[in-house]
Amino acid sequence: MTVLGIETSCDETAVAVVTADKRILAHKILSQVDTHAEFGGVVPEIAARQHISSLDHLIAATLKEAELTMADIDAVAATTGPGLVGGLMVGVMTAKALATASGKPFIAVNHLEGHALTARLTDDIAFPFLLLLTSGGHCQLLEVSGVGNYKRLGTTIDDAAGEAFDKTAKLLGLGYPGGPAVEREAAKGNPDRFKLPHPLKGKPGCDFSFSGLKTAVRRLAETCVSERGALYEDDRADLCAAFQQAVVRSLTDRVQRAVTDFRSRHGAKSYPLVIAGGVAANKAIRAALVKLATEEDMIFYAAPMELCTDNGAMIAWAGLERLLVTPTLNDMDVSARPRWPLDENASSRIGAGKKGAKA
Template sequence: MIVLGIESSCDETAAALVNDKREILAESLLSQTDAHRPYGGVVPEIAARAHLENADDQVRRAMQGAGLEFSQLDGVAATAGPGLIGGVMVGIMTAKAIAAVHDLPFMAVNHLEGHALSARVTDGVEFPYLLLLVSGGHCQLLVVEAVGQYKRLGTTIDDSLGEAFDKTAKMLGLGYPGGPAVEQAAATGDAQRFALPRPLRGRPGCHFSFSGLKTAVRQTILALPEGPLRETDVADLCASFQAAAGDVLRDRCARAIRMVRESHPEITALVVAGGVAANTYLRGELSALANDQGMELVAPPQRLCTDNGTMIAWAGLERLREGLTDGLDFKPRPRWPLDPDAPTAAGAGVKA
């Protein structure tokens, strides 16, 4: 079984092919980072136009890389949400056109499910498992019970961790994308120099909050001597921020592990996925936590943590195996929670 996957929900135009032996047959990805860098973030209209210009070429490159014809495919999948709606529309229409012309099953993939299932193609993780999903727009703890079956344990009540990384980078003049810039600067910094808060650490439950940490970074910058920030100030502040983020993730994940040991005692794996999961320091912190808790940390290769076509192709393949195909009238969804029945987080919208 071979599935083509297309990803276009933000600022990467990507296509990939995978088979049911967990083999990645081909990948093609075009990043828009250079186009968005002058604006300090992703500009939706620029992103949508770039996807429109490049989607067909990325699909062609992936097909050529795998040495396949469309007639050899068993299905085609595309991110159908959540994400920037213009880009999502480009990807889903490209996939629908291929499916219609070649009479192939079409799978509309939740972008978050792509991240959630990525460890199954890279590491063969068995259901169920505990998932920490950390990206530019989301920060959630979920139990992944099966394809399409998720139980949310916690979510952010304000900002995502990825957003906090990006805003910290912007305040420090590190540019875009912010996550890698903060991580690089933190490598030479003193994480003990600035006492930053650890929002919600020690509190009941598994929810997150990062707006207070972001605000503390801004207040710390304002308290420094006037004039350009010194390189050591930037490095120390990045290291202090990263350490605070790591402490929060460890605390929240430890609580989630205790919860799943009661509800799902068979769970032995903590999976971390999403763009922020590419951060080497945070991976190390979570690995130490998993080791302390007698769990296995599973993290996809860093190139498969950020948005990519492989995770969409694999999620599509998993859905196809379960008979979960979609009609060509499926409408893109700018918002699409993995657990739509999860209650609103207490305090959501309240900056903490």
């Protein structure tokens, strides 16, 4: 079985072809980073227009690289939510058109499920497993018991970790995207020069909070400017190092509590601890979680760097997983959803409306 996957939920247009035996036949990503960099973040309208102008060419190039035609594809999967609704609509409508024209089923994929199941594409991981999903828009701890079977253990009550990285980079004048920029600066800095809070560390539960940490960085930066007349290179490096250290300590504390919660239901067996999403590319965070997994007798897994950020392969694979569970699946009646929590039974931490709870 072979599935074409389309990802357009934010600022990357991505297409891939993946088979049921876990081969990525073709994998292409067209980044919009340079387009959005001058604005310091993603502009939804510009992102949607870029998807419109690029997606059909990218699909054609991906099929050519895979040496396939639509006749060889068994289903078309597309990110249907959560995300920027303009971009989602471009991907969903293109996928539905392809599926209709070729007589193949359309599979609606939750973007978060794509990240959650990536480890099963790259490694032989069985259910259940504990997942830390951390990216620019999401920061959650989830118990993954099967395809479509997710229990949320914790989520952010304000900013996601990746969002905090981006905003910290912006206020320090490091540009966009912020995550890699902060990590590069942190490698040059002294993490102990500035004292920053470690949000919710030691508190009950598994939720996250990064808004206050970002504010603390801003106040320290303002103090540096008032005392030294400007924000110098060493100030930026030391602030980034302290910020990254605070994020690492907060994440490991929350994950450790989630391990305890997870084991209360599944016992002391050595289960997988999986980290996914764009922030999973951060080497300091990976190293800390590898250490934690070893101490807690968990088996650490992380997606390869090229599959941490948004990509079409994870969407194709999630579509495949769903199709293998329900061979007659066809989601032609499903529309783009800007909000789509993985655990739809979990209470909303940060608001809800007509479109549902925030992810």
